[in-house]
Amino acid sequence: MSAEFAPSMPEVLGATVLALAVSLAVAAGAALVLQLVPPALGTLLRRVIRLVGSVPIVVMAAAVLTALLPSDTALSGMVLAVLLTATMVPVLTMRCDGIFQTVTRPLRDAAAALGAGALSIALTLVLPAALPAVAGAVLAAGAQGLGALLTLGVLQAATGTLSDTARLSPEGGTFGLGPLVLIAGTTTLAVSTLIGIYFEDFSEGSSWTRPVDVVIAWLSALPPLVYAVLLVPVVTAVRCTPPDAWSAALLFALLLGPQAALAVRGALAAVPASLREASRALGASRRQTLRHLVLPAAARPMVRHLTGAVTRATLEWLPFVAIGIAMTSPPALPAWMRTLDTRWMPLPGIPFHVPASAPSPALPDVAPVIGLLVGLTTVAAWLTPAPDSNRGRRP
Amino acid sequence: MLQTERLTVHVGGVRALDGVSLDVPAGTVTAVIGPTGCGKTTLLRTINRMISLLPSVRIEGDVRLQGASIFTSGMRVTDLRRRVGLVGADTALLPGSVIDNMTYGLEVSGQWRTARARLVRAEEALREVHLWDEVKDQLNGPADGLTAGQRRRLTMARALALGPEVLLLDDPAAGLDPVATQRIESLIYTLRQRLTIVLVTNSVRQAARVSDQTAFLWLGRLVECSPTSRLFTTPAERLTEDYVTGRCG
Numbered sequence: 001m002s003a004e005f006a007p008s009m010p011e012v013l014g015a016t017v018l019a020l021a022v023s024l025a026v027a028a029g030a031a032l033v034l035q036l037v038p039p040a041l042g043t044l045l046r047r048v049i050r051l052v053g054s055v056p057i058v059v060m061a062a063a064v065l066t067a068l069l070p071s072d073t074a075l076s077g078m079v080l081a082v083l084l085t086a087t088m089v090p091v092l093t094m095r096c097d098g099i100f101q102t103v104t105r106p107l108r109d110a111a112a113a114l115g116a117g118a119l120s121i122a123l124t125l126v127l128p129a130a131l132p133a134v135a136g137a138v139l140a141a142g143a144q145g146l147g148a149l150l151t152l153g154v155l156q157a158a159t160g161t162l163s164d165t166a167r168l169s170p171e172g173g174t175f176g177l178g179p180l181v182l183i184a185g186t187t188t189l190a191v192s193t194l195i196g197i198y199f200e201d202f203s204e205g206s207s208w209t210r211p212v213d214v215v216i217a218w219l220s221a222l223p224p225l226v227y228a229v230l231l232v233p234v235v236t237a238v239r240c241t242p243p244d245a246w247s248a249a250l251l252f253a254l255l256l257g258p259q260a261a262l263a264v265r266g267a268l269a270a271v272p273a274s275l276r277e278a279s280r281a282l283g284a285s286r287r288q289t290l291r292h293l294v295l296p297a298a299a300r301p302m303v304r305h306l307t308g309a310v311t312r313a314t315l316e317w318l319p320f321v322a323i324g325i326a327m328t329s330p331p332a333l334p335a336w337m338r339t340l341d342t343r344w345m346p347l348p349g350i351p352f353h354v355p356a357s358a359p360s361p362a363l364p365d366v367a368p369v370i371g372l373l374v375g376l377t378t379v380a381a382w383l384t385p386a387p388d389s390n391r392g393r394r395p
Numbered sequence: 396m397l398q399t400e401r402l403t404v405h406v407g408g409v410r411a412l413d414g415v416s417l418d419v420p421a422g423t424v425t426a427v428i429g430p431t432g433c434g435k436t437t438l439l440r441t442i443n444r445m446i447s448l449l450p451s452v453r454i455e456g457d458v459r460l461q462g463a464s465i466f467t468s469g470m471r472v473t474d475l476r477r478r479v480g481l482v483g484a485d486t487a488l489l490p491g492s493v494i495d496n497m498t499y500g501l502e503v504s505g506q507w508r509t510a511r512a513r514l515v516r517a518e519e520a521l522r523e524v525h526l527w528d529e530v531k532d533q534l535n536g537p538a539d540g541l542t543a544g545q546r547r548r549l550t551m552a553r554a555l556a557l558g559p560e561v562l563l564l565d566d567p568a569a570g571l572d573p574v575a576t577q578r579i580e581s582l583i584y585t586l587r588q589r590l591t592i593v594l595v596t597n598s599v600r601q602a603a604r605v606s607d608q609t610a611f612l613w614l615g616r617l618v619e620c621s622p623t624s625r626l627f628t629t630p631a632e633r634l635t636e637d638y639v640t641g642r643c644g
Contacts, residue, residue: 278487280476282557
């Protein structure tokens, strides 16, 4: 790793563990408090937390870096832990609250009817039931937060291993970057929608759906940094050309696809199983039920979820493309972006920036970090319960 | 009309039905009684194959509708469900209006191609369940604005509109007041003249009031099936007598 990238691998590991522990305590505590406060206040707080938590984690990381890190601070392990904690807490609180909410109202009412107080319900009923999902959320958020923070530094170090021509070129491809990404995004949305529909409404009873669920959750939780760092050498090797606009489009598709599939499934799963059952009992086929009943009912939330997925993927994707463009073809950029690499990527005081002329680390140097991110994400995906699917609950 | 032959159904590894052989004559009401969890609903759901869409279901034996097995490839499951309608106590209303609920099945069946034809058929079915006069002015209003009893009759009308040969009723009066229950029972009495009905009920008295024959299930097995008057007065099995007299179950 670059000499300017201060934390060593053990420091990154230690910072991650420390940040995970602190974030878990803070976020789970905050989410539990949300269960206990009066409903009106809880609704208000949830809106605020969801607003903050919905900000893509890479944007949150950039904001935290800019806001919290004094210009002359080197990125030590402890600083990384603080930054990571600040990045993770909002999104983690939102996810913990969502997980706690899945413990159904009848279950809470039953406990209350037996004399349990709000706190004891939260501690004895809600928390134990939600523990595996919370652990999964913590690890996923940790991986994403760490990935997002390191994106701003390690990616540059990684791309620095490549020759200048191996970086993203905006002229690449027949269509140019914009149309190409539009085509990739549209195609990905269509394919992901079909995949989401298939898994939610056509795959019940298949033994391989759970592993696929895990893989999709894993892919969607994988930090963009992993895709970006691994994509460049893979594309270079496969296409025998330097990464170009095609690579950028492929990166966008990879970031969008799993998110979009999950978004579609989430919207379809929200349509009550009883409606499908009523339709099937009236002799409607699965396809008719989907077309006449499920899709109309799910259309609005599906559009809302997909818009969120596209926004998130775009915001995750933009920094990488900006890096590539800024470092390779400044003249191709509008004037305000020409100094992007000096104005934004080497954020004030972050000694990540590796000048193009300086010696850079090779890809194997960042492999431990990538391995850590992939490992965290894998465990998180395994711990995360399947989406709240209708599969198995309905005839 | 309808026969089950040594019907055994495993759901999620649990044997829900165990070798049930039942003969349902045409134009009769057959009540199925038994304690909770004895397999009554599983039996109904197997007869129109709603059960086979659950994961981990294994079915042995056969169900014959007018002599033809319902499990053969020649029997399309969507056609079967139109011929054998199922109305459950928890059957959901579809989103939209009363008339949307009525015309949905007609539309997807493809047999009533024009909107006019579907409306006419819907009106006939609503009249059949004595609901037309109550809802004719709110056909385009939300279906979930109806009372519980009206909703139950709407779901029955919805199934009847498709012209089924057999109607499966899963505790149709569950949770209803005595007046609404009496309406449902009168309806069953009227429908028996042209339909074959299988009625699952948790009320022994209701079974005695409306059925021609009664089947008693216990732990997934058919203990006894005989004409209702005989089963309630001189049951062949001691267990049946204990159940109908309230000494067990």
